[in-house]
Every structure is written in structure tokens, then in C-alpha cells.
Amino acid sequence: MAGMAARISTRTSSDERREQVIDAAVKEFAANGFHATSTSAIAKRAGISQPYIYALFPNKRELFLAADRHVVDRIRRAFLEAARGKDSTEERLEAMGHAYLQLLANRDEIRFQMQAHAAAGNPDLAEPIRKEFTGLWEDVKRISGASDEQTREFMGKGMLLNVVASLELEDEFVPSEHEVHAGVREGEPG
Numbered sequence: 001m002a003g004m005a006a007r008i009s010t011r012t013s014s015d016e017r018r019e020q021v022i023d024a025a026v027k028e029f030a031a032n033g034f035h036a037t038s039t040s041a042i043a044k045r046a047g048i049s050q051p052y053i054y055a056l057f058p059n060k061r062e063l064f065l066a067a068d069r070h071v072v073d074r075i076r077r078a079f080l081e082a083a084r085g086k087d088s089t090e091e092r093l094e095a096m097g098h099a100y101l102q103l104l105a106n107r108d109e110i111r112f113q114m115q116a117h118a119a120a121g122n123p124d125l126a127e128p129i130r131k132e133f134t135g136l137w138e139d140v141k142r143i144s145g146a147s148d149e150q151t152r153e154f155m156g157k158g159m160l161l162n163v164v165a166s167l168e169l170e171d172e173f174v175p176s177e178h179e180v181h182a183g184v185r186e187g188e189p190g
Helices: 002-036 039-046 050-056 060-083 089-103 107-119 123-144 148-166 177-182
Strands: none
Touching: 002 039, 002 050, 002 060, 002 107, 039 050, 039 060, 060 089, 060 107, 060 123, 089 123, 089 148, 107 123, 107 148, 123 148
């Protein structure tokens, strides 16, 4: 029994360390992109040695893709939770949109998304990044019950919000909760 407890403790510790490394990677890749980010910078941010990164991930590419999955999974979970218990497609999309507004506060994840899309120009990264994006697209349709057109509009607004958040222009372009519920932006005719 003592051996199994030690393995469970080690596994938990290893899983926690892996999450720490992914969090550090999201921050570093968000700031510097795939090519300009070094695994030594990620290790330093995570508080570990660089060789330990390679014990967790075979290479920088796999770490980048793990970070991409992490960010997309957080979005997916937020959408699932927001849509739960909503009756109509419109209600689900609205709730999912509000959930995404909350995710915009994490600048590192927003900027990471943009870096991931840019990194898809790298042939070694393109297909897995496309797969994550199209998987999220399909999940939005499935979770919300949205049509292709509704999904395009929803995802298009999300991309605009990413740019606005990345440029820190929310005050000018993102309606407040009060404005969303009122259906108008301040100063616009109702």
C-alpha cells in the first residue's frame, strides 16, 4: 500500500508540475510567439530546470500544442457550463458569449490564441492547431444548437473580441453588462 500511495503522490505532483509548465508556456508563448520563446524561459517562469521540461514534453512543439489544447479546453468548458440549462439556441449563444467576455480578462490566454493562429503558418504546427480550432467550432455548434451562419457570427465576434482585448480597447469596443442587457451601447439611440 505504501508503494501505491507514493506513486499516487508522485503522479499528482507530476500532473501539477505539468500544469505549472503549461501555464508558464502560455505566458511565454503569448508574449513572444512560438519561434522566439525558449524552453529555458519557460522553465525559469515555471521554477524548474530546463531538462525537466523535456521529462514532461518531448520537445517545444509538443509543449506549444499542449498549451493550445489547454487554452481551447478552458474555452470549451466555459461554453459548456454557460449553456447548461438554457432552453433555446439564442439563450445558449448569449450565455456562451457572456462566458467568453469573462475569459477575456486573461490576456495571456487571449494573446496565446493569436500566437497559435499565427504559428499555424509553420507546417509542423498547422494541422494540430487547425484541428483544435475546428473542434471548438463544432463544439460551439453542438453545445448551442446553432446553424452554420449563427456559428460564423458567434466565432467572428469572438475573434474581434480577441483583437480588442489584446489591444486593450475594451472601453471603446466591448459593451458593459448593463449595455448588453439594455441592448444598446451608451450614447446610441435605443
